[in-house]
Amino acid sequence: MVSSCEIPLVAPSPAHICPFDQACSYLEQAAKELNLERGLLELLRHPRKVITVSIPVKRDNGEVEVLAGHRVQHCDILGPYKGGTRYHPAVTLQEVSALAMLMTWKCALVGLPYGGAKGGIAIEPKFYSVGELERITRRYTTELIKDIGPSEDIPAPDMGTSAREMAWMMDTYSMNVGHAVPGVVTGKPISIGGSRGREMATGRGTMIVVREALADIGKSLAGARVVIQGFGNVGAAAAILMHQAGAKIIAVSNADGGLYSDIGLDIPALKDYAAQNDKNIVGYPNAIPISNAELLTLSCDVLVPAALENQITEKNAHQVDATIVAEAANGPVTLEANEILEARGITVLPDILANAGGVVVSYLEWVQGLSYVFWDEDRVNREMELLMVQAYRQVIQQSEQRHIPLRLAAYTLGVGRVAQALHDRGLYP
Ligand SMILES: NC(=O)C1=CN([C@@H]2O[C@H](COP(=O)(O)OP(=O)(O)OC[C@H]3O[C@@H](n4cnc5c(N)ncnc54)[C@H](O)[C@@H]3O)[C@@H](O)[C@H]2O)C=CC1
Ligand SMILES: O=C(O)CCC(=O)C(=O)O
Numbered sequence: 001m002v003s004s005c006e007i008p009l010v011a012p013s014p015a016h017i018c019p020f021d022q023a024c025s026y027l028e029q030a031a032k033e034l035n036l037e038r039g040l041l042e043l044l045r046h047p048r049k050v051i052t053v054s055i056p057v058k059r060d061n062g063e064v065e066v067l068a069g070h071r072v073q074h075c076d077i078l079g080p081y082k083g084g085t086r087y088h089p090a091v092t093l094q095e096v097s098a099l100a101m102l103m104t105w106k107c108a109l110v111g112l113p114y115g116g117a118k119g120g121i122a123i124e125p126k127f128y129s130v131g132e133l134e135r136i137t138r139r140y141t142t143e144l145i146k147d148i149g150p151s152e153d154i155p156a157p158d159m160g161t162s163a164r165e166m167a168w169m170m171d172t173y174s175m176n177v178g179h180a181v182p183g184v185v186t187g188k189p190i191s192i193g194g195s196r197g198r199e200m201a202t203g204r205g206t207m208i209v210v211r212e213a214l215a216d217i218g219k220s221l222a223g224a225r226v227v228i229q230g231f232g233n234v235g236a237a238a239a240i241l242m243h244q245a246g247a248k249i250i251a252v253s254n255a256d257g258g259l260y261s262d263i264g265l266d267i268p269a270l271k272d273y274a275a276q277n278d279k280n281i282v283g284y285p286n287a288i289p290i291s292n293a294e295l296l297t298l299s300c301d302v303l304v305p306a307a308l309e310n311q312i313t314e315k316n317a318h319q320v321d322a323t324i325v326a327e328a329a330n331g332p333v334t335l336e337a338n339e340i341l342e343a344r345g346i347t348v349l350p351d352i353l354a355n356a357g358g359v360v361v362s363y364l365e366w367v368q369g370l371s372y373v374f375w376d377e378d379r380v381n382r383e384m385e386l387l388m389v390q391a392y393r394q395v396i397q398q399s400e401q402r403h404i405p406l407r408l409a410a411y412t413l414g415v416g417r418v419a420q421a422l423h424d425r426g427l428y429p
Pocket of ligand 1: 084157158159202230232233234253254255307309328329330355356359
């Protein structure tokens with residue numbers, strides 16, 4: 001077992017669950033299943049490059065604050081590093097390292113020619129003005145200028161960032177190199193080479209794999225009772241698309257609390273309410289307020305954690321009352337909780353599959369940019385759906401052939417493809 005001290009500890013993770021140790025444990029399980037050699041396992045668990053930079057920012061009141069920014073490049077065996085940029089107070093180097101490793105397996109699982117990376121800055125974005133966020137993003141990008149690029153490492157949005165931050169990153173990078181380089185980031189605005197469909201892509205991918213998993217047990221999204229934790233980019237998109245497919249979204253939440261309605265929430269109305277109330281959903285009139293803890297134990301067909309890591313732990317996994325848990329967030333179910341859910345016969349659609357729609361459309365954005373040909377949204381959605389359904393089917397097949405749960409099946413596919421590429425490139429015997 002790799003020790004967390006191999007990755008410098010910046011701050012303990014919120015629930016004292018080391019995300020990097022967890023990621024390594026899943027890797028070890030996959031390596032065991034695949035009979036990978038110890039040396040190869042060692043190679044795969046060490047990130048290739050770990051970057052921490054200081055970001056001095058002048059606040060609007062004139063004070064200077066120095067933030068820590070990270071970018072971890074885990075593996076580039078299959079292609080350029082790829083992964084989002086997170087702005088959240090709980091960001092640590094351990095967390096970013098774990099998320100970078102997840103990106104490697106995710107890209108390999110869905111068949112993208114990318115490696116894995118992740119970036120992050122430990123800030124609560126809502127405590128910073130737009131001007132301050134722009135200065136932070138531009139300085140962070142400048143510090144990473146030699147490490148990112150359309151053939152090197154391609155950042156994208158993650159928690160707390162969006163197309164706006166990607167536009168600032170693209171502009172800063174382009175000014176530094178002297179010409180416009182749209183391909184340095186994905187998830188950027190359409191006006192500067194972004195792809196149609198990227199904003200909804202992660203939630204759409206989740207909807208697609210949930211739809212397939214329900215179909216496999218003779219059910220459908222129409223009429224399914226769905227609970228979603230997180231009403232940001234991913235959670236809100238999943239809610240809208242599942243609602244459109246006829247699901248009853250009986251509860252949603254954000255960081256401030258949740259809402260419940262037994263007859264199903266009016267998701268378009270809730271989306272409008274959030275847009276008019278600075279992304280807040282608490283206070284929406286046509287629902288019963290509930291806590292995030294209550295939300296995770298509601299009786300439903302599908303539970304979609306779409307916020308943070310470590311939300312379902314050994315403490316509440318016994319109370320989860322869902323047929324399917326679809327990990328739209330990265331790492332929302334801990335290792336121990338995963339074992340409890342699997343033992344209870346609950347289907348866990350693992351993050352590297354259930355939230356891969358985002359990086360799939362990032363890839364499609366990159367491909368469109370490189371070929372200077374831009375597609376309409378239907379085409380983007382069709383291409384994404386093909387890759388998502390194919391990955392889902394491969395995971396099911398792997399699970400059935402090897403008699404292993406879906407997470408291990410997904411990991412063996414992702415890790416196995418990277419190991420094969422290492423071998424074929426002559427980098428490992
Ligand atoms: N944005 C993307 O394209 C992708 C995001 N993801 C993952 O999806 C998850 C959510 O990301 P985004 O939707 O982009 O972030 P976001 O910043 O747009 O939204 C996050 C949502 O989670 C809520 N939240 C935060 N803390 C919470 C808590 N303690 N309890 C309940 N809700 C809480 C926030 O209020 C907000 O509604 C993250 O794990 C991220 O890594 C995964 C793949 C791609
Ligand atoms: O779109 C991307 O490149 C990466 C998205 C991401 O960070 C993730 O899938 O966790």
